[in-house]
Amino acid sequence: AQSVAQPEDQVNVAEGNPLTVKCTYSVSGNPYLFWYVQYPNRGLQFLLKYITGDNLVKGSYGFEAEFNKSQTSFHLKKPSALVSDSALYFCAVRDSVYGQNFVFGPGTRLSVLP
């Protein structure tokens, strides 16, 4: 069965500094990996995905993520954090074998301090 771990409940960074939100996964087949962001009282907004190809994928709002197959990781990064990036971030995985369902990690709350 698929599973996703986000080892940090909370990440604090200063505005202008680089940020990393960590994600590791477990699947039976090949992973399809996704990052979503949730602002207060809102739905989940898609940021980026890795399906195949280049291990570094770029997404919305200057975010990028690096797929590392050997470490089964898909960490979300941004070179320079903004206060407006403060939100709840979810990593999700779909399994190429069992597919369909998106399995979400527990979420990481990012706080960017001015």
Place this chain on the structure above:
Amino acid sequence: EPEVTQTPSHQVTQMGQEVILRCVPISNHLYFYWYRQILGQKVEFLVSFYNNEISEKSEIFDDQFSVERPDGSNFTLKIRSTKLEDSAMYFCASSADGTNTEAFFGQGTRLTVV
């Protein structure tokens, strides 16, 4: 930009009553999902729906839950006899396929059972 819409945004119901949560997925999407989130925490999978039938469901999705696509556009979640612990944010989502495309989420229905 196409979006998933959910109604109502907030539903208050008495314990034991039936509720129906409504969703209009993106029109050319084929896969539909219900997730729930309790108190801004983990996003939990309930059910996926494809080709007019349930394709996958979680252990949460017991006999009190049902889904339906009554008219080819709406996608509904019915909770037959609500319990206090059903209070949560319920998200509908849709995706174009069952493997490598992202899911688009609605803004959610906040269900409060009193």
